[in-house]
Amino acid sequence: xxxxxxxxxxxxxxxxxxxxxxxxxxxxxxxxxxxxxxxxxxxxxxxxxxxxxxxxxxxxxxxxxxxxxxxxxxxxxxxxxxxxxxxxxxxxxxxxxxxxxxxxxxxxxxxxxxxxxxxxxxxxxxxxxxxxxxxxxxxxxxxxxxxxxxxxxxxxxxxxxx
Numbered sequence: 001x002x003x004x005x006x007x008x009x010x011x012x013x014x015x016x017x018x019x020x021x022x023x024x025x026x027x028x029x030x031x032x033x034x035x036x037x038x039x040x041x042x043x044x045x046x047x048x049x050x051x052x053x054x055x056x057x058x059x060x061x062x063x064x065x066x067x068x069x070x071x072x073x074x075x076x077x078x079x080x081x082x083x084x085x086x087x088x089x090x091x092x093x094x095x096x097x098x099x100x101x102x103x104x105x106x107x108x109x110x111x112x113x114x115x116x117x118x119x120x121x122x123x124x125x126x127x128x129x130x131x132x133x134x135x136x137x138x139x140x141x142x143x144x145x146x147x148x149x150x151x152x153x154x155x156x157x158x159x160x161x162x
Contacts, residue, residue, distance in 0.1 A: 010122040011067045017115050018058045018069035020077035024051050024108065027081045035101055036094040037157055044105070047145050054138050061123075061131045080108050095160040102153045109146040113139060 003009050028048040035041045062069040084104035092100060116139040123132035 006122055007126055010119055010126065010128075011062075011065070012072065013115060013119045013122070014058060014062055014065075014067070015069055015072035016074045016076075017112070017119065018055065018062070019072050019074035020112065020115070021051055021055045021058060023074065023077050023081055025055065027084070030088065031084060031101055031105065034088045035098055037098045037152070037160075039152055040098050040101065040157060043145070043148055043152060044101075047105075050141050050145070054141070057134050057138055061134055064131055065128065076111060077108070080104070080111060083107070093161075095157065098157045099153065099161040102149050102157060106146055106149050109142050109149070112142045113146070116142060 003012060025048070028044055028051060032041055032044045032048070035044055058069050084101065087097070087100045087104060091097075116135055120132050120135040120139055123129075123135060
């Protein structure tokens with residue numbers, strides 16, 4: 001796709017986020033399985049449900065903009081998922097693995113927050129306020145997930161890994 005306008009960039013970034021979220025729907029169950037701390041397992045399970053909602057929101061935004069969310073592969077997310085898989089394959093001590101999984105998940109959250117922040121701003125600039133509001137919902141949820149992971153790390157998991 002040739003990008004000649006901010007709307008073209010918005011569509012390209014929405015496709016990228018859609019690919020990222022679809023990859024996460026497949027990757028998060030592996031993180032759930034690898035995690036040993038009960039609260040971390042639950043956080044990952046809860047975020048999987050939210051990620052499925054994020055996919056649906058992106059489909060809705062794209063439908064409202066009359067574009068397809070398909071057609072692009074998010075290589076950034078693919079790389080982040082590979083890093084998490086590599087950590088799991090190394091089989092570190094269980095508390096160290098949990099701390100590492102939090103770090104991997106926070107890399108993902110920050111990547112998503114950057115993407116959602118951009119598309120929300122593009123949508124708002126283009127006058128797509130309803131779509132911007134939908135994207136802001138997801139951005140808020142990604143931030144909440146990041147804060148929860150930080151709280152888990154600081155209250156127990158990092159301490160256990162020490």
